Amino acid sequence: MRRIRVVSLVAAGALVLAGGVGAVLRSDPAPAESYLTDDQGRSLVLRGFNTASSAKSTPDGMPEFTEADLEREHADMGTNFVRFLISWRSVEPEPGVYSQEYLDRVEERIGWYADRGYHVMLDMHQDLWSGAITPDGKTGNGAPAWATYMDGLPVGSHDMWEQYYLDAGVIRAFDNFWNTTGAHPELSEHYANAWRAVAERFADHPAVVAYDLMNEPYGGTLQGPVFESGPLTSLYQKSTDAIRTVDQDSWVCVAPQAMGNNWGTPSGLGAITDSREGDQRIAYCPHIYPLPMDLGGGYEGTSGDLVDATVASWRDNTVRTAAVLGDAPIILGEFGLDTTLPGALDYVNRIYATAAEIGAGVSYWSRDPGPWGPYGEDGTARNLVTALDTPYPRAVAGTPISWEASADRLQLTFRPDRDLSAPTEIYLPQRGFPASVAVDGGEVLAWDQQSRLLTLRQPQSDEDVTVTLTPAP
Numbered sequence: 001m002r003r004i005r006v007v008s009l010v011a012a013g014a015l016v017l018a019g020g021v022g023a024v025l026r027s028d029p030a031p032a033e034s035y036l037t038d039d040q041g042r043s044l045v046l047r048g049f050n051t052a053s054s055a056k057s058t059p060d061g062m063p064e065f066t067e068a069d070l071e072r073e074h075a076d077m078g079t080n081f082v083r084f085l086i087s088w089r090s091v092e093p094e095p096g097v098y099s100q101e102y103l104d105r106v107e108e109r110i111g112w113y114a115d116r117g118y119h120v121m122l123d124m125h126q127d128l129w130s131g132a133i134t135p136d137g138k139t140g141n142g143a144p145a146w147a148t149y150m151d152g153l154p155v156g157s158h159d160m161w162e163q164y165y166l167d168a169g170v171i172r173a174f175d176n177f178w179n180t181t182g183a184h185p186e187l188s189e190h191y192a193n194a195w196r197a198v199a200e201r202f203a204d205h206p207a208v209v210a211y212d213l214m215n216e217p218y219g220g221t222l223q224g225p226v227f228e229s230g231p232l233t234s235l236y237q238k239s240t241d242a243i244r245t246v247d248q249d250s251w252v253c254v255a256p257q258a259m260g261n262n263w264g265t266p267s268g269l270g271a272i273t274d275s276r277e278g279d280q281r282i283a284y285c286p287h288i289y290p291l292p293m294d295l296g297g298g299y300e301g302t303s304g305d306l307v308d309a310t311v312a313s314w315r316d317n318t319v320r321t322a323a324v325l326g327d328a329p330i331i332l333g334e335f336g337l338d339t340t341l342p343g344a345l346d347y348v349n350r351i352y353a354t355a356a357e358i359g360a361g362v363s364y365w366s367r368d369p370g371p372w373g374p375y376g377e378d379g380t381a382r383n384l385v386t387a388l389d390t391p392y393p394r395a396v397a398g399t400p401i402s403w404e405a406s407a408d409r410l411q412l413t414f415r416p417d418r419d420l421s422a423p424t425e426i427y428l429p430q431r432g433f434p435a436s437v438a439v440d441g442g443e444v445l446a447w448d449q450q451s452r453l454l455t456l457r458q459p460q461s462d463e464d465v466t467v468t469l470t471p472a473p
């Protein structure tokens with residue numbers, strides 16, 4: 001049973017511990033800008049995957065992922081979101097040259113998601129800066145070789161990929177990009193202009209809802225708040241300004257540095273100014289990877305306690321930084337684990353419960369086959385599929401106040417917005433709702449057992465409404 005309670009991150013409220021899950025009761029609903037919204041103004045609850053790590057190394061920059069793979073994911077888990085990996089090396093293979101052929105390939109795949117009603121966040125992905133940090137091109141990914149200046153400093157050979165971040169050549173490549181060296185002010189300009197080229201292509205695409213400006217930033221010799229409030233915030237501002245010259249409506253999602261923040265420490269990220277008309281559309285997209293999990297401890301015993309402490313700290317720090325960014329909506333851009341670890345699915349449920357508490361979208365890392373993913377190398381469905389196939393209110397015609405879900409029950413409290421014409425839309429899995437649905441507190445507009453979507457007639461009330469869905473007897 002996964003009980004999920006969405007609570008306010010705005011009201012001070014009393015911290016109420018219920019069933020071991022911390023919850024801050026909402027005394028006032030979070031402002032609508034605490035959620036990304038769709039074109040009809042509905043608050044979006046985003047659930048999906050990072051697709052996919054395989055794109056880091058393919059020559060054409062595309063994930064090893066087919067439309068049939070998406071069809072299966074949609075049928076098995078009812079996802080509505082994807083953090084789709086793109087790369088600077090593919091967008092701008094030569095300085096100032098933007099590959100429309102690559103963007104064509106991206107657009108083709110985004111069309112698969114659009115055909116199924118998904119929302120897409122494009123992730124300009126990097127790890128260890130670039131494939132150019134090692135001769136085999138297989139260690140890092142993201143930046144093009146022409147933007148990789150290691151100044152002849154060495155890069156070693158390590159068993160753990162994270163260790164490459166401490167090599168002098170890798171640090172120098174990052175230092176030159178952030179212009180900590182003073183030698184390459186042009187690189188961040190190129191980066192912002194690459195984003196403009198991407199946004200120019202997707203500004204009017206019905207499925208693209210957000211741009212994740214940089215995956216897991218790393219400051220090289222600059223670390224922590226001095227990096228995050230300095231070069232990182234500057235790059236985000238420069239990229240946001242470039243995007244807004246061609247796209248006024250997509251959300252711009254900014255992430256803290258990975259080191260530390262992935263483990264629950266606070267971020268020094270500064271606010272970004274959004275020049276668009278109306279409400280700002282800046283979102284915050286941190287990741288979480290508790291160190292005890294990374295060290296193989298699993299979610300049990302002492303390791304489980306340390307993970308819980310990390311999750312609690314991460315949540316508070318995430319809410320704090322989202323407030324600094326102007327009550328920005330939150331998307332948990334990445335979390336994941338080897339789901340063969342002890343307590344793995346309890347951890348998955350804990351993270352989804354925490355995400356729901358702060359109104360965050362979630363993209364699981366990752367969609368690739370294997371022990372972390374929903375499907376094995378041989379294509380068989382793994383334990384993660386059932387864990388993720390649970391009811392959720394995909395689009396809410398108003399402000400979500402709280403919701404709880406298990407396989408065969410969903411209870412949603414929301415404050416309707418009578419100005420919205422589109423109805424609240426809820427996903428209900430086959431395993432919990434094999435036939436008709438009993439609805440208490442609301443009126444069914446439609447129940448489509450093929451798409452697994454139930455829509456509610458918009459209540460003619462401004463007061464909070466609580467709807468409970470269970471399988472009809």
Ligand SMILES: CN(C)c1ccc(C(=O)NC[C@H]2N[C@H](CO)[C@@H](O)[C@@H]2O)cc1
Pocket residue numbers: 127162165215216218258259262289334
């Ligand atoms: C030392 N530094 C800077 C560092 C260490 C560890 C990670 C990491 O595990 N990240 C978690 C996952 N995210 C990437 C993709 O974005 C995956 O490859 C990692 O497993 C990142 C940075």
